Ligand SMILES: Nc1nc2c(ncn2[C@@H]2O[C@H](COP(=O)(O)OP(=O)(O)OP(=O)(O)O)[C@@H](O)[C@H]2O)c(=O)[nH]1
């Protein structure tokens with residue numbers, strides 16, 4: 001009997017959840033940023049290996065909510081954890097040992113699925129500086145160096161339920177291309193905008209014409225204040241142009257075709273704290 005089930009990648013912000021999802025799936029699906037709190041909604045990646053199908057859910061970092069967007073992020077992470085057959089609990093190897101998962105996730109009780117500690121970013125430590133991690137402590141990985149991924153899949157796969165596959169083995173994603181287009185605009189914002197500005201950026205896809213050549217995408221990049229709009233546009237439109245080019249290149253890689261990205265900037269005041277705006281941007285269940 002094959003195995004198939006859901007694996008939640010969970011942990012504090014910035015521990016390397018999205019990078020690990022991409023390394024396991026072998027495609028850049030989830031956005032990655034040097035700054036924490038880049039993932040706002042779960043991203044699902046599929047991996048089918050021999051007789052096991054992994055439905056991998058990259059979840060927002062577990063944090064103490066400070067405003068309504070944070071609350072939607074935490075709710076989404078907690079839901080992904082509750083739904084999972086197995087929880088991969090990511091924590092940097094440099095901070096071994098990880099505190100108990102229920103404390104970090106602030107859960108009232110242990111999740112239904114087994115929790116496997118995964119110690120990340122192993123490449124940042126010289127071999128002599130690495131803590132001694134026993135197999136019973138968890139799995140050591142480096143998504144960047146590709147270390148430990150086979151062992152991780154072995155540990156996760158052994159805990160998946162016996163079940164027929166839920167998806168075609170060739171599929172790698174479940175969310176529509178327009179979702180990834182909006183995410184890649186945000187990833188470009190994390191790369192090109194400074195300080196706190198990426199946290200005020202959201203993106204909505206207004207039109208996505210896949211039959212057009214090049215593929216036509218009209219998108220709105222939202223910020224929270226007029227002053228931020230000025231910075232995002234930049235002198236003579238320089239910043240928004242660079243942002244659009246970076247986002248377009250990322251979208252083209254996933255779509256596999258040339259893309260025309262028609263990107264506009266608008267102000268949506270205090271959208272991070274406004275329930276109707278959060279809903280409209282896809283951050284809250286409607
Ligand atoms: N050296 C090294 N850096 C890594 C590794 N994995 C992730 N990183 C870096 O760590 C930072 C955060 O990575 P993400 O994958 O965005 O982390 P995350 O846990 O998804 O973060 P949030 O979504 O914000 O909670 C980025 O700068 C990554 O390049 C790794 O294996 N080695």
Ligand SMILES: [Mg+2]
Nearest residue numbers: 017018038039
């Ligand atoms: Mg992430």
